[in-house]
Amino acid sequence: MADTLRVNPIACSGHGVCAELLPELIALDEWGYPIIEGRPVPPSLDLEARRAVAACPTLALKLSRG
Amino acid sequence: MSNSTAFWYASRATGVVALLLLTAVLVLGILVNRQGRLPGLPRFAVTSLHRNISLLAVAFIAVHVLTAVADTYVSIPLLSGVVPFDSGYERLWLGLGAISFDLMLAMIITSLVRGRLNRVLWRAIHLLAYLCWPVAFAHSIGSSHDLQHGWLLYLAIVCALAVAAAIIWRLASAARQLPRAARVAAILARHTASHGPSQARERIPR
Amino acid sequence: MTMASVDEAADWPTQPGGPTRPVRVDQAADALPRVLPPAAGVPGDLRAHLSRHGRPPYQGGHGRLIQAAEQAGLTGRGGGAFPVHRKLAIVARARGRKVIVANGAESEPASRKDALLLRVAPHLVLDGLQLAAEAIGASEAHLYLHPGIAPEVARALRERKAARLDRIGVKLTEAPQRFLAGQESALVNRLGGGPAVPTFVPPRVSERGLGGAPTLVQNVETLAHLALIARYGPHWFRGLGTPEEPGSMLTTVHTEDGTHVVEAEIGTSLRTLIAAKANAHGLDCSAVLIGGFHGAWLPAAKAATLTLDNKALQPHGAALGAGVIAALPAGRCGLIESALVARYLAAESAGQCGPCLNGLPRMAAALAELAGAELAGAELAGAELAGRGHRRQVPADLKRWAGLVTGRGACTHPDGTARFVRSTLTVFADEIALHARGQCSATQCSATSRTPFLPLPPGMPTTEDDWI
Numbered sequence: 253m254a255d256t257l258r259v260n261p262i263a264c265s266g267h268g269v270c271a272e273l274l275p276e277l278i279a280l281d282e283w284g285y286p287i288i289e290g291r292p293v294p295p296s297l298d299l300e301a302r303r304a305v306a307a308c309p310t311l312a313l314k315l316s317r318g
Numbered sequence: 319m320s321n322s323t324a325f326w327y328a329s330r331a332t333g334v335v336a337l338l339l340l341t342a343v344l345v346l347g348i349l350v351n352r353q354g355r356l357p358g359l360p361r362f363a364v365t366s367l368h369r370n371i372s373l374l375a376v377a378f379i380a381v382h383v384l385t386a387v388a389d390t391y392v393s394i395p396l397l398s399g400v401v402p403f404d405s406g407y408e409r410l411w412l413g414l415g416a417i418s419f420d421l422m423l424a425m426i427i428t429s430l431v432r433g434r435l436n437r438v439l440w441r442a443i444h445l446l447a448y449l450c451w452p453v454a455f456a457h458s459i460g461s462s463h464d465l466q467h468g469w470l471l472y473l474a475i476v477c478a479l480a481v482a483a484a485i486i487w488r489l490a491s492a493a494r495q496l497p498r499a500a501r502v503a504a505i506l507a508r509h510t511a512s513h514g515p516s517q518a519r520e521r522i523p524r
Numbered sequence: 525m526t527m528a529s530v531d532e533a534a535d536w537p538t539q540p541g542g543p544t545r546p547v548r549v550d551q552a553a554d555a556l557p558r559v560l561p562p563a564a565g566v567p568g569d570l571r572a573h574l575s576r577h578g579r580p581p582y583q584g585g586h587g588r589l590i591q592a593a594e595q596a597g598l599t600g601r602g603g604g605a606f607p608v609h610r611k612l613a614i615v616a617r618a619r620g621r622k623v624i625v626a627n628g629a630e631s632e633p634a635s636r637k638d639a640l641l642l643r644v645a646p647h648l649v650l651d652g653l654q655l656a657a658e659a660i661g662a663s664e665a666h667l668y669l670h671p672g673i674a675p676e677v678a679r680a681l682r683e684r685k686a687a688r689l690d691r692i693g694v695k696l697t698e699a700p701q702r703f704l705a706g707q708e709s710a711l712v713n714r715l716g717g718g719p720a721v722p723t724f725v726p727p728r729v730s731e732r733g734l735g736g737a738p739t740l741v742q743n744v745e746t747l748a749h750l751a752l753i754a755r756y757g758p759h760w761f762r763g764l765g766t767p768e769e770p771g772s773m774l775t776t777v778h779t780e781d782g783t784h785v786v787e788a789e790i791g792t793s794l795r796t797l798i799a800a801k802a803n804a805h806g807l808d809c810s811a812v813l814i815g816g817f818h819g820a821w822l823p824a825a826k827a828a829t830l831t832l833d834n835k836a837l838q839p840h841g842a843a844l845g846a847g848v849i850a851a852l853p854a855g856r857c858g859l860i861e862s863a864l865v866a867r868y869l870a871a872e873s874a875g876q877c878g879p880c881l882n883g884l885p886r887m888a889a890a891l892a893e894l895a896g897a898e899l900a901g902a903e904l905a906g907a908e909l910a911g912r913g914h915r916r917q918v919p920a921d922l923k924r925w926a927g928l929v930t931g932r933g934a935c936t937h938p939d940g941t942a943r944f945v946r947s948t949l950t951v952f953a954d955e956i957a958l959h960a961r962g963q964c965s966a967t968q969c970s971a972t973s974r975t976p977f978l979p980l981p982p983g984m985p986t987t988e989d990d991w992i
Contacts, residue, residue: 497987497988498721498874498875498876498988499719499875499985499986499987499988499990499991500986500987501875501881502870502871502872502873502875502881502884502885502984502985503871503984503985503986505881505882505885505886506867506870506871506885506888506889506984508885509885509886509888509889
């Protein structure tokens, strides 16, 4: 079951680290905040997604089951 | 050179390097918090360097403690690395070293399990960094004659200045930062004049 | 009869009094009013309530009221239209301590129904609160409400205590005057002692709410309907309305002739609804705002063909929301009205989420620019609208921002604001073109007039205290 990426918009302060580590799935809007479509993460990017989640300085990025 | 002297030199050398690394970690930590960047490097480099260098610092301190214990010229019990004031030799200064190492371990262990921890608790423990560094600095100056004169003294002063500058920057930045309830009013105020395309792309830092 | 209404000023006597022997009204399935009391009578009178409806019919078990709510097809009347039985079931199933909150904050400035309901029919709401509390097994009950009506509701609670009607005590908490104060997680935050700002969901408040306990939050009107379903049954409830959306609902109707709260059968024609409280002059409107400030404009001609139900409205991009129907008089400029609303919505952002904090003020400023004016405090400056025009990319910017903020906040404030702005761009496209040439179709300019048509509270929040 693929995981989905979500961001907690209250915790997010627009560091932008996630978009650098996972440009395939995360883009930044014109104010520096991540645009995540909530699509499931393809298995090939699963490791990168986990790295991006770990790298978020405010722990705003989350990977949830299914 | 005897084994004992080699250990002693190793302990002093790793101690100096550890101080440099800890200074870098603290400055990088403030940089992460303020969303600062290192020229020429991507944003994730700042957070990665902060974390990796902190782990490197722990490694150096482990060697620093072990070599000091292994050296037989003075008697330093193994546990004095983490138990403060356990050593007969230079009880106060080594005690401070143990305290700062304990704080470091607390910060690193809580950071490793960050996902499971309450965010407020994690942050409270991480703020101990501002206690940890001065204590480590006092340990360095007090327990080592190296740092009390010459090039190493200058090095120590440079580290202290770097930390002081970073903290002053952090405080000034926090003072400028708007409380949540005032942010919207500020952005609205900025848009009371007709805005041009460039203004459309600015954002209020949080 | 498909409608009955109560005017805040007109239909109620200003001093207590009324018939000494209240007459019991048979509640026929197709009769109105239901939640509103019949016109003559003392507002909030307990004896009249008991005479009309009797004591609250406690069910003596958990499942029965939930089943009745399911069969009745009752949906939330606070704007979300979520099936009530499902919310009840989720909380009822949970273990441990549970909390129920009656939401009477009515943070939508254009809505008056909850305040009126609590003033004239508090006992029906409080019955519903007790019955729902029994159904879910709640041990703690709160009523979150507008500061102005707290004394009257407190009085109603004291009367009930004397008559031994209530099983659990109800704690009153005043809501701050913020647009987001009635949002579910903001409400729980406030009741927990913090500011009335939303929190990140999951977990939903029905799983982890006040003090970590599963919390049921229901609009006060929903609880009133529930109290009637408990007495007269689901079949009775379905005597009005449509098969998909049964029952009646309270609407707040704004016309040139004033603001009225009307209880109407779901599925009533909008034309009839507006005409009931407007004279011929009031029928002369150019556009209708449906659902409130998070709703959508519809051109008057289109609105005249539609009915008061989501099935009819949704294909046209509108929804019932909290039942606000505002018929913009023909002499008013919808563009300026919308710009003022957008500015209010931007000012009411909690400022917690980057996209909302950045996008909403920019949208408000852009809409003001389209109107040929500038944002200046709570008003629009540039009343003469003299040929200022707007930069060519402003409509494109607006559409882009509306897309950027949708779905990217912790709550639906940016989504609702974007919906409102988009509908403004669509319905008032001609007006925008006029303003670009320095003209305006309005005979009564809302920018110069001290009183815009749509009600907007003055001031804006600037400190943390404004959210408490």
